[in-house]
Amino acid sequence: MRICVYGAGAIGGHLAGRLAKGGADVSVIGRGAHLEAIRERGLTVRAKDGELFSRPRAATRADELGPQDAVIVTVKAPALPAVAAGIAPLLGPETAVAFVMNGIPWWYFDRHGGPMDGRRLPAIDPGDALRRAIGVERTIGGVVYSACHVESPGVVVSEHGDIRVILGEPDGSLSARAQAIAAPMEAGGMPCPVVADIRNRVWAKLMGNLTTGPLCLLSRRDMKVTLADPVLRATAVRLADEGAAIAAALGQDLGNASEQRVARMTNTAHKPSILQDLELGRPMEMEALLLEPLRLARELGVPTPTLELLVHLAAQAAQAAGCYQRAVA
Ligand SMILES: NC(=O)C1=CN([C@@H]2O[C@H](COP(=O)(O)OP(=O)(O)OC[C@H]3O[C@@H](n4cnc5c(N)ncnc54)[C@H](OP(=O)(O)O)[C@@H]3O)[C@@H](O)[C@H]2O)C=CC1
Numbered sequence: 001m002r003i004c005v006y007g008a009g010a011i012g013g014h015l016a017g018r019l020a021k022g023g024a025d026v027s028v029i030g031r032g033a034h035l036e037a038i039r040e041r042g043l044t045v046r047a048k049d050g051e052l053f054s055r056p057r058a059a060t061r062a063d064e065l066g067p068q069d070a071v072i073v074t075v076k077a078p079a080l081p082a083v084a085a086g087i088a089p090l091l092g093p094e095t096a097v098a099f100v101m102n103g104i105p106w107w108y109f110d111r112h113g114g115p116m117d118g119r120r121l122p123a124i125d126p127g128d129a130l131r132r133a134i135g136v137e138r139t140i141g142g143v144v145y146s147a148c149h150v151e152s153p154g155v156v157v158s159e160h161g162d163i164r165v166i167l168g169e170p171d172g173s174l175s176a177r178a179q180a181i182a183a184p185m186e187a188g189g190m191p192c193p194v195v196a197d198i199r200n201r202v203w204a205k206l207m208g209n210l211t212t213g214p215l216c217l218l219s220r221r222d223m224k225v226t227l228a229d230p231v232l233r234a235t236a237v238r239l240a241d242e243g244a245a246i247a248a249a250l251g252q253d254l255g256n257a258s259e260q261r262v263a264r265m266t267n268t269a270h271k272p273s274i275l276q277d278l279e280l281g282r283p284m285e286m287e288a289l290l291l292e293p294l295r296l297a298r299e300l301g302v303p304t305p306t307l308e309l310l311v312h313l314a315a316q317a318a319q320a321a322g323c324y325q326r327a328v329a
């Protein structure tokens, strides 16, 4: 199976390594020193279950690779317009495109049902660029648990053993095409369930970002250090409660699990990827991870006072660092 990972950074590198180990014919699209190193010396993934080495075909442009059976998009959300502009050469008539990223995905309300069905998210997909270039028919939703970073060009470190990718169709079907991506992932050591409730999984993952994102952006410290402060830990629980209330207003029941969610993160010495971006001066996923959930809360009449305050402070920090340009609204 030909699978291209579009955005071979930390997550994309990890997934490419797993897929190669699992027997897929893997290529990656990336850029800069990391891509050059993968091209010249191969891709190394240092994971808790051992080191994976592979030699995926590495390209900076899709026309170097041609049509694929599947594409897995793993860029940061601000890079999605560039993916929309560049992806066409990878797409044959049957190519599926899985978005394995954090945050509210551009397709969230497609095939959603109810009064919000079909609603657009212009902050995530400006000008409907992804909708036009890829379309919801090809799209598979995805969530990833794998704290990781690029240690040096060509080398990705997966920091914890608790890893998984979750795939799901926007219409809830358990499709053969999602299973076809999951199979080499699983064979490569990455658990990869295909689920009927991908929106619920998106929200469950988002809880981690809504809690540790604003707090660590403001503390500039990793999750373990930040959450060791009892006041900030209690604040994280309030953030998780508010996030769960937004999800509930959209019909996604996350249970009464905020304490446990935060408890699971207290021993994780990981800097959230959004903080890594701030520190490296890269465009930050403010919209998909933080601001779009707030917008939905306002629209649905869900009170989120703690989230409002901390996300707006975080947005100011992001603007001051030159990593987020929009006016916050
Ligand atoms: N890292 C983590 O621990 C986790 C991250 N996530 C999520 O996974 C997603 C990916 O994150 P992560 O892997 O950390 O991000 P990275 O920035 O490490 O990876 C994205 C890669 O895509 C490259 N890229 C961006 N735009 C283009 C383009 N137009 N053409 C070619 N290459 C491009 C980037 O290059 P460049 O560096 O030059 O921009 C980078 O190498 C995000 O949604 C994130 O929130 C989820 C769980 C954990």
Ligand SMILES: CC(C)(CO)C(=O)C(=O)O
Pocket (backbone or CB within 6 Å): 102, 146, 147, 205, 207, 208, 209, 212, 270, 271, 272, 273, 274
């Ligand atoms: C913080 C973490 C690991 C989970 O919420 C994450 O998703 C990220 O680093 O972006």
